Amino acid sequence: MSNGFRLGLFYTIVRPEEKALLAAAERRSLAMVRLSDDEMVFGFERGSLDVDGILNRSVSHSRALYAAHYFEHYGIPAINLPDVLERAGDKILASLRLSARGIPTPRTVVALTGESALKALDEIGYPAVLKPPVGSWGRLMAKVTDRESAEQILEHKGALSSPVHSIFYVQEYIPKPDRDLRVFVVGDRVVGAMLRRSESWRTNAARGASTEPLPVTPELAELSLRAADAMGGGVLAVDLMESPRGLVVHEVNPTPEFKALQAATGVDIADTILDYALQRWRR
Ligand SMILES: Nc1ncnc2c1ncn2[C@@H]1O[C@H](COP(=O)(O)OP(=O)(O)O)[C@@H](O)[C@H]1O
Numbered sequence: 001m002s003n004g005f006r007l008g009l010f011y012t013i014v015r016p017e018e019k020a021l022l023a024a025a026e027r028r029s030l031a032m033v034r035l036s037d038d039e040m041v042f043g044f045e046r047g048s049l050d051v052d053g054i055l056n057r058s059v060s061h062s063r064a065l066y067a068a069h070y071f072e073h074y075g076i077p078a079i080n081l082p083d084v085l086e087r088a089g090d091k092i093l094a095s096l097r098l099s100a101r102g103i104p105t106p107r108t109v110v111a112l113t114g115e116s117a118l119k120a121l122d123e124i125g126y127p128a129v130l131k132p133p134v135g136s137w138g139r140l141m142a143k144v145t146d147r148e149s150a151e152q153i154l155e156h157k158g159a160l161s162s163p164v165h166s167i168f169y170v171q172e173y174i175p176k177p178d179r180d181l182r183v184f185v186v187g188d189r190v191v192g193a194m195l196r197r198s199e200s201w202r203t204n205a206a207r208g209a210s211t212e213p214l215p216v217t218p219e220l221a222e223l224s225l226r227a228a229d230a231m232g233g234g235v236l237a238v239d240l241m242e243s244p245r246g247l248v249v250h251e252v253n254p255t256p257e258f259k260a261l262q263a264a265t266g267v268d269i270a271d272t273i274l275d276y277a278l279q280r281w282r283r
Pocket residue numbers: 106129131135136137138139171172173174175176179180201202203204239250251
């Protein structure tokens with residue numbers, strides 16, 4: 001099926017996902033060029049990158065986002081598009097977008113200083129969840145149970161000089177069952193879904209949650225496709241929780257891992273991503 005099309009793989013480290021993409025390309029005799037985000041330098045001149053399309057798989061939000069802007073400048077089609085990475089990769093922008101589209105999502109308040117964060121937490125009520133606006137794998141999130149722990153966590157955050165800790169994303173805690181839902185969307189299709197179950201309130205697969213395949217109900221498909229569309233579409237993993245008032249979308253991942261989903265569902269996600277990319281880009 002090779003016709004000289006050269007696909008770039010922009011990556012940080014070759015995880016099982018990138019291995020699966022490389023293997024899927026190899027099975028089709030499709031040339032896949034590795035572009036390391038550690039090594040690349042981006043100038044104004046177009047034409048320095050000899051590829052016809054790029055899968056942007058950098059694990060860093062800022063690297064993925066800046067690179068995506070350059071890929072666009074060079075006229076090279078890439079997944080995902082910069083606007084999509086920007087919106088979905090930042091929980092504040094993603095929440096705004098979900099809310100604007102009327103997609104059910106946990107109640108969320110943003111504060112720009114430690115002092116106002118305390119007000120935000122009081123407004124949301126306890127328990128509340130404090131998340132870094134940019135981040136993944138459930139890292140650096142806190143479940144804040146009362147005002148006293150709120151003050152202590154904010155004091156700790158105030159002592160850290162990182163920009164990630166100076167903007168406060170405060171969300172109502174959803175008393176969900178011991179699991180959440182992960183739905184993988186490629187273009188206008190749901191290609192697989194799973195439950196992630198854990199004793200911890202953070203049910204990320206990367207934190208060791210156990211996974212099982214999840215049948216996709218029409219409601220789940222509709223919500224997930226709307227959430228993906230709200231971000232601008234592409235290859236996106238939608239995270240949902242079962243709240244007492246029904247399903248809520250809490251995150252849309254623009255550079256999703258899929259090892260656990262592939263194992264749980266048996267769906268070849270890497271292959272599906274390649275199909276989608278080639279279908280969009282091959283003329
Ligand atoms: N508001 C919430 N209430 C209860 N649990 C939550 C809430 N937000 C997140 N979680 C749990 O924490 C996990 C990680 O949160 P998420 O917003 O998806 O951040 P990350 O980008 O780190 O995956 C979720 O999969 C879910 O299990």
